[in-house]
Amino acid sequence: MSPLRRPIRQTLTIARRDFKATVFTPIFLLFLFAPVLMASFGAIGGMGAASVSQGSTDKVRLVAMLPIATAPALHGADAQLRGLFGTDASPPVLALRPPAADPQRAARAALTARDADVTAILYGSLDRPVIAYGAGGRQDARYLAAVARQAALFERAGSIPPAARLERVVTDAPSRSGRDAAAFFAVFGIFFLTLFLSGQVVGTMAEERNNKVIEILAAAVPLESVFLGKLLGMYGVAVLFVTFWAVVLSQVEMLLPGDMGGALEQLRPAIGVVPFALLFATYFTTAFLLLGSVFLGVGAQASTMREVQMLSLPITIVQVAMFGLASSAVSHPGSWLATAATIFPLSSPFAMAGRAAADTALWPHAAALAWQLLWVAIFITVGARLFRRGVLQSGNAKPAWRRLLARR
Template sequence: MTSRASRFWRSIFVIARRDYSAILFSRSFIFFLLGPLFPIVVIAMAGGIGASVSGQLQNPKLGIAMQAEDVDAFVAARDKLARTVPDTPEVVVVLRLKPGENVMTRSLLDRVKDGSPIVAILSGPLSNPKLTGAGGQIDRWEGPVTLIAAEAMRGDTTALPAVNMERTITAKADTARKRIRTAQASQTLLFLLTMLLAGMVMSNMVEEKANKIIEVLAAAVPMDAVFYGKLIAMLGVSLTGLAVWGVFLSPIAIVGAGLPTFAAPAVGWPLFLLFGLIYFSFAYLLLGSLFLTIGGLAATVREVQTLSMPATMLQLIVFFFASYALGAQGEPIEWVAIVFPLSSPYIMLARSAVDGALWPHFLAIVWQAFCVALIIKGGSTLFRKTVMKSGPAPAKRSILDRIRGKREPA
């Protein structure tokens, strides 16, 4: 049993090394590395334009709900100091209160913030203003609001009023919200990489079928080993490509608007990046094993091209399902996404960003490895029974032919 298992793993290693070397040292690998540059450029251009438009339309603004004379004085002081005071907020007059009239700033902010760029409300008298809004935003505005209020009261900044701060989002809730963004970004990146790289498996299998290479391999080693070897080789090529891209793109991402813009995941960046590598590998192996089976059953490259659209739709459905499950944490839909093999890597990577528990990841990794082995076993068996045949099955003779055969002399 031990020698048989040893031969099996040696066969996998031989197939994987052969395919990996053949692809890595070919001219197609150069085009493989250059291919993602075009969608990256398009995405960067679209993202830059979208960010510019979004920044113009959704620039955070400060709403004012004060006495009418205080509103006029504050707006005039703000316009006067806008060019000299850094981070001066843009203001929008929400309410002009009558003498003796009060307002509940929290409820007012809840009414105006949906679909509005107003993220905070300034209320109260100028001598003791109250700033209500999200903690990170009003902390940045505290200094400018103090200077503007002082200018509005006396025409100078010798006496600064005390600004009362009322944070509508706690630090814990704010951190959780930012971690959700990190989780969503990780899911999107995992989806893009998997969709970009996993499709190579189908075409590779069809090419070797057309060249009769697969028949030579199947005659020398078990079909399971051929599937494992090819899948591991393609994963190795993909990881090599990711390493090359990472060397060139990581400095740009870190220095520019990269990692510093995302909240630290619950498990920490080192472990999160490790989980990202592990879950990318399993997402690739799970989807690649299905594609390998499909490519093995396809007879021509045209059939592969026909099947590529349903395969892409499958990836989109899995991605949308995992994204929806991220917004339903703790509900049955999340556990369905964890158990379903194709969506499990996506939801577990996102879970590592919002939840620091480690034991679910060990169970998920074992489950995903089992599913990969199960799909490869089923795919290789199906390939062996439907494709690898020595010849057409003999036709059944009719009863009349059998009778005539018996009457013929030997």
């Protein structure tokens, strides 16, 4: 067997062993459906908060104490201006009441009433409106002022102009905002996947250190092959996880509302959908291998699961820091921050994935991938040597360069 083929076969054997030991267990099903559990808890909490918010929103009112003759102009202005807001940010319902003998006193009484939550009241006339509002009702008062101004214009014109017809135009070229949004979601997508998946690499050595299996592996296989094999085995688990949920989400996309589907169509990367998908998968691979190799080397120093759990917080902090650095780089292309995020190995996959969505150049990706794979090899080599000397208490104490000089 050739000198190169033997370590490759040993590495793949370790990877296959770890992959089967992880996937062919009942616990893997819980891990595979963990997003469903997380989404279920989030949906339950969101439904509870939405029901409470909906119950309080139904009682909120805007009141206009004006003559009945102003109702057509007032409701027409309210309908036109309300269309500028989304469903969640829509102002409260506008109710029209007849004017009182003392409108100022009636407005104060309505603002302090207990049966309905009135945030702002319009009285006087459309030409000279007066708006009273309570605590937290300043924004609603401004909306009422805009409605009164628009209604006064309608009364002077003598009619309410028809609403404009909206026509949606589909363009092939990606817009600047669409490229920026795609770049951010690319960074966030890799961050979320690596945060959820690469942290599993930390505890792969702890159990085998306790039952002494790692000593048997180290005696039969070079530690570099053990580290790389374990990293590739966990990467196979990550690929299985991502593939499963990619297929599920591709079917769910057909059930999205038309507006949401149209909004997703605007997230077009500048480099093209197919090249971007390939680069995204490649940068996810390098990000997983980079962070996984660092976490594997650090986690190999832990001897108990308690120490592994203590390492979870610094690992999460590192991942969040890389996400923040890459997000800032995407927001400021061409700056020194973007250059630093591209060169620093742990943040390079995040930043380059965002660059693939915002820039059409291809040659920087070839250089970045070579640079990242080089650091994967460095991290695996350093982690294996630290494990050999610090945990197994073996290996030559002299540095490699001194051993090379001694041989010469």
